[in-house]
């Protein structure tokens with residue numbers, strides 16, 4: 001085995017296979033729980049072996065932030081996702097391993113997510129929300145429950161295309177109706193290929209579509225997606241030069257130049273970035289909203305607390321939703337909706353049209369200041385982060401040193417460096433590991449997002465990490481680790497209201513500052529206003545989520561709108577406990593992929 005330098009100073013759980021190392025553990029469907037148990041046992045950072053390669057798993061907030069800030073390199077898994085979803089050789093800012101290319105696009109597009117621009121994009125959310133409410137009422141009336149996630153996905157795609165790219169009525173663009181399904185199909189395939197190199201090799205062969213119906217379906221989906229994104233890129237580039245002050249996403253992309261030649265891009269060259277921006281926010285935001293609905297259904301008293309706050313603040317109150325009936329001739333008169341007459345609406349008379357009145361809807365800042373709503377959302381993002389496994393990084397060709405680990409051995413926050421490892425019992429302790437069949441899928445699925453040390457060693461925690469080490473600050477372990485949170489397995493939004501570092505908590509408790517937690521982050525807002533680093537749903541460091549202001553705003557507005565209008569309960573076939581434990585494990589398993597396929601909910605109008 002190669003010289004692994006200081007890596008040997010890190011603790012490592014006993015590997016379940018002499019040959020494969022920790023691979024059998026990491027291939028379990030609930031491997032995020034396995035890693036959490038290891039984090040609780042081995043402390044801040046430990047190493048796992050995949051055949052002969054070591055990955056450093058980081059579960060400590062300070063070290064995670066340090067790794068994400070100082071190890072820029074992502075791993076090849078990001079590239080794979082780009083290629084499966086965009087075509088061979090297609091790589092965007094998200095998947096590129098070329099730092100210069102990443103910096104070029106990030107620098108050009110980051111201004112697109114200022115709060116001033118997010119307020120503009122938010123208009124796209126509000127104009128799509130009427131269609132969402134109509135569909136919810138229609139499905140609820142027809143079936144008695146609502147398949148929530150496809151409806152949320154449609155809204156998010158509309159809001160992205162109409163807001164960020166200013167595409168008028170995106171639903172009329174050919175390919176829109178199948179876009180969500182196609183993206184999901186290809187993202188699922190990309191994730192499967194990350195765990196299975198044989199599948200990846202087969203997928204790339206010209207014969208694969210002839211031999212496998214699934215691959216043929218993926219190829220058709222890919223063609224349709226590429227045509228869709230190229231169409232959007234063509235629209236963006238065919239517009240006149242935007243005014244210098246225009247920093248909306250389409251304008252930033254219009255000005256984007258090739259990182260090496262400095263020349264304007266063709267639609268074909270721009271389509272990967274357009275596709276990446278269409279996709280990055282679609283699944284994360286949709287699944288987070290879905291999880292918020294799930295948590296609300298599972299925790300009726302918390303749901304009521306949020307609904308009460310919204311009602312008392314008059315948020316999405318009377319007059320926010322206007323209602324009309326579609327006339328035979330096409331004309332429609334809108335009046336204030338009163339929430340009545342929704343049962344059976346799908347089967348009676350002319351179709352109801354719903355529209356939100358922007359003048360009577362809360363703005364992004366107002367939503368960010370609601371303590372209960374934000375505490376509830378934060379608790380959902382803590383426990384059900386859509387990027388639960390983000391983010392890994394790889395050391396380059398030089399070693400890295402990560403602060404706080406020197407001395408080696410299991411070093412734990414409360415006990416300090418070198419403290420003896422302690423065991424924490426999880427509420428749902430894993431059963432003993434079953435004998436593992438020899439897995440065919442290598443490497444394990446975990447490094448979907450992460451960082452890789454480059455050509456130089458990197459210093460991390462007083463240890464020097466050799467070049468090419470994969471470093472994996474694992475969000476799930478940060479968010480659920482017993483060292484980082486009291487009672488981490490409990491869904492307890494109050495913990496956020498009690499935390500003085502949350503600006504919305506101070507606002508709620510003593511009328512403190514107006515700045516919302518996290519809102520200023522992408523604009524370099526005051527650091528003291530940010531939530532603690534142990535909470536990293538949007539990542540950290542230079543490659544953190546560039547779209548977080550918009551993601552947060554969408555989440556707050558959708559959760560606020562839905563909980564102010566409906567009482568949300570689990571659907572009839574979901575059982576009193578919601579999705580099964582296994583399903584929940586899968587739900588959290590793979591980052592950036594739809595997880596709530598079976599989220600069926602009842603939406604009962606509030607009085």
Ligand code: HEM
Pocket residue numbers: 074093094106276277280281282284285288386387390391392449450536537538539540542543544545546547548550551552555
């Ligand atoms: C709840 C919603 C969202 C969550 C939880 C989320 C989470 C994340 C995380 C954790 C990362 C960092 C991955 C890493 O470190 O490697 C990331 C990156 C990114 N996100 Fe988000 N995201 C959300 C919404 C959005 C939205 C709405 C957009 C844009 C419309 C967006 C665009 C991006 C992009 C472009 C990157 C890559 C940044 C770069 O490479 O510099 N995200 N997101």
